[in-house]
Amino acid sequence: MDHITTPFGRRTLSLGMVATQIGARATEGKVAHKWKTFRAIAEAKEALGVSDRSLVVLNALLTCLPETAMTARELVVFPSNRALALRAHGMAETTLRRHLGALVQAGLIVRRDSPNGKRYALRGGEGVEEAYGFDLSPVLARAEEFERLAAEAAAERRASTLARGRVTIYRRDIAKMIEAGSAAGADWRSYREAFAALCYRLPRRVTSTSVAPLLADLHSLAGELRKALEGLLETQILDGNDSQSGAHFESSNPDTIIDPEPSFEQEGPGKVVRDLPLALVRQACPDIVMYDRGGVVTWRELISTAGLVRGMLGVSASAWEDAKDAMGPENAAAVVAGILQRAEAIKSPGGYLRGLTEKSRAGQFSPWPMMLALLRQASPISKSRCGT
Structure with missing residues (x-):
């Protein structure tokens, strides 16, 4: 369909919907595996601004496509709300409508509403001549974009895991360096206080960006402690004999x-x-x-x-x-x-x-x-x- 379609009833047309419809036209000659593309969308859900429940509805819509390979032909599906709710694991119809709206806003589907707002297909001698329902063309048109966003999301998760691990290692190393200095008789109360200030709880969702300032502070404190321990060695406060230093502290x-x-x-x-x-x-x-x-x-x-x-x-x-x-x-x-x-x-x-x-x-x-x-x-x- 070359012209911009508008939603039935009181729903208004937004510029985002226009952009989605224009982008959805770029499907000619494209082929995508619908479930691989869906997994990429699920991986990139935060970047796309869709929830797990909205993805359940998208999954239900994709099951209405008869073929696994998505091509430019017959990408409009027209299940009733009741049938779609059953495919969405029994989701309530009011909830279903809300998540359908979310998928439209996210640019993942396009509404192709009929003159009376119903979903159906007009069939001719060669199959479906016109279909009214939900157009899944954006899933095919943006398949490469979804793959890229999924790769970026996976890279960010790896970076976040690495950052969280570095925080744990820094905290462990700093605690043990402070212990070693204290065992040698050094008064390192200032280091303990500085370390205590850096031991606040990490947020539930750690990103490589959000934890970067904490890592920088921990790195700086660890560097200071390393120099302080080297100073203790140079002045022979700590003579390098673990057993003697341990006995000194424990007495x-x-x-x-x-x-x-x-x-x-x-x-x-x-x-x-x-x-x-x-x-x-x-x-x-x-x-x-x-x-x-x-x-x-x-x-x-x-x-x-x-x-x-x-x-x-x-x-x-x-x-x-x-x-x-x-x-x-x-x-x-x-x-x-x-x-x-x-x-x-x-x-x-x-x-x-x-x-x-x-x-x-x-x-x-x-x-x-x-x-x-x-x-x-x-x-x-x-x-x-x-x-x-």
Whole structure:
């Protein structure tokens, strides 16, 4: 059809519809595999501005074409709303009409409305002479464009996955470099604070562009830490002997530990210690939640996040393992979350944790009083950060 067709009834003609109809004419001599083209459209759905539900309707329309190979002939399909709804897995007709409109707006189909708005075909001796319904010519005409957009979408997904992985690696490396410097006796509180500011949760939809500033900041901080570690080596603060440096760090004097509040003290041997609810830990220690992009919704996530945070606090790997062995992984993670919450008041987090570990072995410590004390101290602002 050479002229511009307009929609039936109150629907108006837009310039976008005109552009789609003009573009749909470029089908002469073209052939496309309808399902390969549909997969390309699905891959590029964000660039095309169509939803999953709209794609269900497009899939239903394509099933009305008798051949798999799309050519310029007979690309107008004319199913009733009821038949099309069934092909769209039982979609409600009101929903169906909405998504048909979305496909028109996206330039994927063209309405070829009859004089009375009904969908049908006029047949002659050589087959269909005129058909009124939905013209799928844009799918054929734009097949190469869809393939290009699909390739770009796949490349962006790969770049986003790579960027997310780089963020994870940078965070891991920075945490362990800070731990190494702290083990050598360096006061790297400024580095810890800078790192904490870069540990906010990533958005649900990460793109290579959106995460680029964070990657640049992490790269810069990692470079500073590398130079700082080289400086420690040059000044022989760290002598390169892992066993000696480890022993130096691990010899924290328990007598110098900030003593727990009175409410933290003895539960006594033989007393039953109730399981600690994760929700209580999250409410009492909201700062730990910021270090996990998922928001610490399971004990496994809390244990993993505590393992990261303990390095930032200057707690050695052996102190962390001892705490998990003595208290259990869940309680040890809760204690690290509590130490993080009171980081400004605790001079030696590693020694503090070792002291609590020894008390736990003697049956003189439970994280319950610690959590309850922190909960009492929490301000309304802190509670809101936990979503409570």
